[in-house]
Structure formats: structure tokens, C-alpha cells
Amino acid sequence: MTKLVINKLCIIGVGLIGGSLARALRKAGVVKEVIGAGRDEAHLKRANELGVIDTFNTNLADAVIGADVIVLAVPLGAMQRVMTQIKGYLSDDAVLTDVGSAKTSVINDAQTVFGHLPVNFVPGHPIAGTEQNGVEASFAELYENRRVIVTPHAQSNKTAINKVKAMWQACGADVVEMNPSHHDEILAATSHLPHMLAYTLVDVLARMDDSQEIFDFAAGGFRDFTRIASSDPNMWHDICLANHDALVPVLEKFSDELRLLADAVRKGDSDFIKEIFTRAKQARDKFCND
């Protein structure tokens, strides 16, 4: 296996995720030059001052010229626009990847923009992040011991797949390969649905008459439970829409089960309630030891 060397890495969207990737690859010593690209010049300047990127360009077409790896680290709703801007400017052997939280939609975007699925396009998704955003929050260790799911499409080329995997491994991540639609189902269940529940809960309480008092009496469990409701609303709007095929069924499944629980509480059906709570506690204790 040849050691990974990236001569020119182009990160489009230098925020928490893109910025941390640049920092991690620099720290690992596998990248020679990092160019940042995006719409906001002041933001790119800041990333440059922080030493996250070497140069920057607000013209995406210019930014990708000569890059051997291009990472799309923009919100899911911006993928198609960004692909359209870089189309025709990528080197023949340039590897294109992304970090979106939904994978089928990004593959559909590529099909729409390029008219086919580029063989060097290998979608990916690092399961990492915080409720913080922006390049200021980025750090080189974000991906250490975290899962990164790489979801090649049917035409993805083996060399490109290996390069994307090697890039994330260089960041200290545990890389797994998965079918794109299976990725979307798993993430809908473990990530997208919980965000919907947390946002809905906080919104319901915030709109109650005595909302200030309600929040005053919230204890530690509530803070933990609602932490993800502090995530970026625009980013999560995009994820919801991009992954709606996988999300809607789990939302409906959850709603049905919650209605059954509400009925059981109304009727005082102890056996039903205890069965749910006990099974949930056993599963939670088994998979998380905190």
C-alpha cells in the first residue's frame, strides 16, 4: 500500500467539518497545500489567518483547478449549486468526495449535474461534530476514533474509494463502507429522528404560556435530552429534506408507537408501559455505558 499524499486539497465550505479535516490532514503530514473555497471571503480570510488553509478563492471553478482531492463540505441544500460551478474544471484523476449527512440525495445531485455518476466521485459521511459551527470551532482531533461512513455509488472507481478511505484513516477515523440508501436509513433512525424530536419538544414547550417557568424547572436530564436542539436550523432543514425518503417512515413509526404509549398511559395499562420501558433500558444499557 502506497502512503497517501495529497498534493493540493480543495475544501469547499471551510466550517467545523471542512476546517477540522484540513487541520487533521495537515497534522498527519499527508497534504502539501490546502485551498479553501466558498462564497464568503471574510470567512475564508479568517480560516487562512487561523492557519487552516494556505490560500483561498471565492471562485469555485478556479479553486478546484489542479486539485487532486476536492471535498464538498457545504450544507446538503448547496451541493447541486456547488457541483454545477465546478463541473468541467476538475482534473481527470481528481477525487471528489463530500461530507453530507444524507447520501442518496448527494448521489442524485451528482447524476443531475454531471449527467452521469463520475467514477472518481466517492460520497462520505464523518459521524462527528458538535453543536458548534464555523471554522473557529474546528480542531485536528475531531475525527479521532470516530466513524466515517464511505458510500461509493455503483460506478465509483476502486482507486478513488481507497484514496477517500485513506484520507479519513489519516485523520484517525474508523472507516466503514456502506450502501448509500442503507446509510440513509441508519442515520434517519439514530440521528435525524432524534433531532426532529428534540426540536419539536423544545418548540412545543417554548410556545406554552408558562414557557419561562417550564424551562426554569428543567433539570439535567432535560439539558442532555435537548442539547441537539441547539444545532444549526438551516443545516438540519437541509438534512430533513435531503433524507426525507428514509426519515418520513421512521417519523411515522415513532408517532404510531408514541400514540400506543399515550393510550396505555390513559388506560393505565401497566404491562404495556413496563415492557417498553424495560426493553428500552436494557437496549440503552447494552449499547452505551454512560
Place this chain on the structure above:
Amino acid sequence: MTKLVINKLCIIGVGLIGGSLARALRKAGVVKEVIGAGRDEAHLKRANELGVIDTFNTNLADAVIGADVIVLAVPLGAMQRVMTQIKGYLSDDAVLTDVGSAKTSVINDAQTVFGHLPVNFVPGHPIAGTEQNGVEASFAELYENRRVIVTPHAQSNKTAINKVKAMWQACGADVVEMNPSHHDEILAATSHLPHMLAYTLVDVLARMDDSQEIFDFAAGGFRDFTRIASSDPNMWHDICLANHDALVPVLEKFSDELRLLADAVRKGDSDFIKEIFTRAKQARDKFCND
């Protein structure tokens, strides 16, 4: 204001909550003798060995004789049984309180058992706890800077109310007085509903075909979100049933709102989705700074 002195404190149910109360009052130097009571002798022995209680008795009637403060720290489903066992054995000026997470139900239990509401009965609820249970997990600092809600009934005597408040203040708690049914509505929203959501979510995922894989890919946000699903199922069963009058309406309200969100996701209604997420983030950021 006279300094609080408890000559003989009787804790019925020496677990995390009852045990931590005994430890805190000892540490504050306001209690002379602590007697533990409950059904499980081995458990009481353990509490005694840990120095949480001075003596113990599995006969509740004997345990309360001569006590000036009696704390019912048993699950909500056991309140009526315990009250029945101690009825007729309380000293005339003994103050009776409890630590249940729902207050109207405990007051109804007292009315049922005693045939009236004893003037020295002052219900209370410390907003504190962990997902751990048992006297081994108890510690003197559990209530420091935590809220304790005291919910007198219409006949509660002022001296008894003040004694219960002083007891919690001696533990370092921030004590507030509230109407029992208002307490139940607030807690249904901030505590009981989130527990229902966490239990239901983990149960739904645990019953999916690829549940092991789903949990394998759960990230930090999911761990935070589902931590409360590791709470004691029997305790939470009791809370659900005891507070069902306040819980069912918020469960239904939440279900309705979640259905609206699911419809918006299905239809791609961006404005609706962004409005909910943005309002939730603003509320969460405002009331919690973590």
C-alpha cells in the same frame, strides 16, 4: 427564625434520594438520629453499614414512632401502601413529607388513606437525581443548588411547611413553593414527556431488524438524547400513571406537532420546518448555555 433541629428523622425507602437526604442533613448537623425503614432488610443493613442511617426497621409502624420528621422516599406506586402501614402511629406534631415526582396523586393517596388531609403533611419534590439507583449511589451533595418544589395542600399547616422548607434548605437546595397541580403540569412537560420520548425512541430502534448496527453508528448526540432511557422502568411506570392527567395532554400535543412536522418534511415545506427549528434553537440557547 429558629434553627432547624430534627431529633429523629425516619426515611422510608433508603435509596438514592432518601439516602442522599439523610447524608446531607447529617453533614449539615441538623439531625440527631436517622432511622431507615423499608421492606428489604439486607438493603437497610447496607445503608446502615454505609453510615447513611443509625438504625433500621422493616416494620414501618414501629419505625415512625417518636419520629419528628418522616420522609416517604418510595416509588409513587407504593405511597398508599406505606401510608396505610404508618397510619395511627405518627406523633401528633410529626411532619410528614414525600419526594414523589407527581404531587396530586400523593395528595389523593393521603386523602384516601387518612380520610382527610393531615395538617402536618407537606408534599415535596427535589428536582435532582441521576440514572443511578440505590443507597450506594447516594451522596450528601446531591441537592446543593438544585431546585426543590414544596407543594402544600390547602390544609397544610404553616409550621410544617416551614420545617420541610428548612430541611431542604439545610441540604443546600433552592426551595420554591408551588400549587400541586401546577407542579404536575410543569414536570409533565420538562421531565415526564422527555422520558416517554427517550424510552419510545430506544424501544423503536431496538425492535428494528438491524438494531445492533443502528446502535453501532449512534454518535454522541444520541447518547445524550437517550441517557434518560436508562432510568428505572418501574419508577417511571409509576410516575406515568400517577401523573397521567397532566402527562396525556402534553403527549397528545407533542404527537400532533410531530405529525405536522412529518407532513412538512413529506411535502418539503421549508418555511414550516425552518420556523420550528429556529424557534427551538433560540429557546434552547436562551435557557441553557451548554
